[in-house]
Amino acid sequence: MDLLLDVGNTRLKWGLHDESGWHGQGAVLLTALDGFEGVLAGLGPIRRMLGANVAGAAVAGRLGVLLAARGLVAEWIQSLAQGFGVRNSYREPGRLGADRWAALVGARALHRGAALVVTSGTATTADVLDGSGVFQGGVILPGLDLMRISLARDTAQLPFSDGRFEATPQSTADAIVTGCLHAQVGAIERMFRLVAAEEGSVCLLNGGAAAALAPRLECPVRVVDNLVLEGLARMLDGA
Numbered sequence: 582m583d584l585l586l587d588v589g590n591t592r593l594k595w596g597l598h599d600e601s602g603w604h605g606q607g608a609v610l611l612t613a614l615d616g617f618e619g620v621l622a623g624l625g626p627i628r629r630m631l632g633a634n635v636a637g638a639a640v641a642g643r644l645g646v647l648l649a650a651r652g653l654v655a656e657w658i659q660s661l662a663q664g665f666g667v668r669n670s671y672r673e674p675g676r677l678g679a680d681r682w683a684a685l686v687g688a689r690a691l692h693r694g695a696a697l698v699v700t701s702g703t704a705t706t707a708d709v710l711d712g713s714g715v716f717q718g719g720v721i722l723p724g725l726d727l728m729r730i731s732l733a734r735d736t737a738q739l740p741f742s743d744g745r746f747e748a749t750p751q752s753t754a755d756a757i758v759t760g761c762l763h764a765q766v767g768a769i770e771r772m773f774r775l776v777a778a779e780e781g782s783v784c785l786l787n788g789g790a791a792a793a794l795a796p797r798l799e800c801p802v803r804v805v806d807n808l809v810l811e812g813l814a815r816m817l818d819g820a
């Protein structure tokens with residue numbers, strides 16, 4: 582069994598995988614990272630650990646210690662210019678977030694046509710993957726919760742509270758939630774225009790906020806499981 586880690590800025594997502602598929606997945610908040618020690622202790626024998634980390638060196642260091650206690654060496658991927666059926670058009674390919682690279686590899690394995698690969702986590706990313714597997718570029722915006730948090734933090738009168746999506750919001754809470762959803766969905770729909778003309782193109786949507794965005798999107802959407810873990814599994818298969 583291999584252990585795959587998608588370490589984002591809010592949560593660590595883990596998955597246990599072998600040739601026959603997935604044998605368990607879970608998530609741990611970075612604010613409770615020590616809890617991952619218990620998760621690790623409960624897993625059976627592990628061959629290798631491969632991960633994508635965008636949460637920085639301190640988090641990688643803490644994970645390295647937890648993994649070493651189980652006799653595992655932490656292997657962290659870097660974005661490549663080309664590999665696993667995907668070509669990376671970033672001017673400096675290594676600067677693309679490792680999670681975005683892994684998600685593109687996962688997306689390519691899942692869907693052969695053009696796709697807009699959207700991961701809605703702490704940040705939302707919307708990445709254009711054309712029908713020949715070329716990542717042409719993409720956008721980064723604050724994620725849904727980060728937008729709401731920033732309004733509460735930097736204004737005197739706006740709270741962080743739950744509202745509802747409404748066509749014409751008539752309360753502060755509804756106005757904030759609806760505004761932030763419009764911002765997310767609007768950016769995604771604008772990016773989708775870049776692949777809309779390609780046969781069979783779809784928006785592949787994943788990440789912690791995917792369920793909140795999916796019902797609002799007016800483009801072909803397929804909500805998928807964690808594409809980063811999927812991509813990491815392909816990388817081990819191809820290794």
Ligand SMILES: Nc1ncnc2c1ncn2[C@@H]1O[C@H](COP(=O)(O)OP(=O)(O)O)[C@@H](O)[C@H]1O
Nearest residue numbers: 589590591592701702703704724726788789790
């Ligand atoms: N239990 C939870 N705790 C924190 N955030 C959650 C939870 N459930 C869903 N979320 C949402 O999911 C986002 C985190 O999604 P995730 O894809 O794990 O992000 P990241 O990869 O940036 O860590 C949060 O910003 C929040 O919007």
Ligand SMILES: CC(C)(COP(=O)(O)O)[C@@H](O)C(=O)NCCC(=O)O
Nearest residue numbers: 589590635676677678702703704721
């Ligand atoms: C864009 C991101 C912050 C997304 O992080 P996440 O929301 O998954 O925590 C991350 O992929 C990152 O730090 N990228 C490096 C810069 C880039 O991709 O251009």
Ligand SMILES: [K+]
Nearest residue numbers: 700702704706
């Ligand atoms: K993201």
